[in-house]
């Protein structure tokens with residue numbers, strides 16, 4: 001198999017898994033929002049992004065600023081939607097907002113101003129998801145806002161002129177059944193939707209747990225290795 005065929009096979013397998021999870025969860029009715037696929041291309045070259053675009057992929061995800069910036073520039077001729085899904089440093093927020101179309105990892109108020117400035121410079125609104133931590137309270141904090149901090153963060157995004165609050169993103173913690181973590185996420189989402197009915201995206205689920213995420217209402221899954229193969233451990 002050449003690389004294009006590998007990617008094509010990976011995409012077909014993941015799309016079939018998504019469809020099976022949708023029907024298994026009774027989410028195949030006409031009013032279901034469906035499940036969008038964001039292909040996570042971190043660690044893989046721009047040539048793979050090009051092949052994916054040719055295979056019909058529109059949404060791609062990256063988690064490191066420098067790599068994402070370079071790849072977005074190399075692929076500027078393609079009609080892609082770039083999702084920034086990685087940790088954000090506040091001094092990089094403006095730069096990320098200049099090339100990202102969706103920032104999924106807003107997890108503290110300090111980032112709002114920089115993202116808003118970058119979106120203003122680019123002259124268009126930036127879609128933002130608030131990243132929620134699903135770690136049990138008191139555990140060593142991974143990325144993401146504590147569920148109780150989500151309402152204030154959502155307000156801060158809504159108040160920024162060039163940002164559009166679109167919903168939530170989360171990563172299931174290690175060492176717990178993903179279904180249990182995603183059930184907590186669904187509750188956080190219910191609360192958010194009560195105040196912000198248009199913030200209805202839910203980005204959850206990766207190669208290992210997309211099935212559970214779809215069952216919990218994910219509108220977007222972020223899938224890397226199941227499509228592109230395993231990433232090098234270090235680079």
Ligand SMILES: *Cc1c(COP(=O)(O)O)cnc(C)c1O
Nearest residue numbers: 040063085206207222223224225
């Ligand atoms: C790398 C990454 C993914 C994709 O992970 P896979 O297990 O390769 O599918 C999804 N979400 C985030 C935030 C990531 O960093």
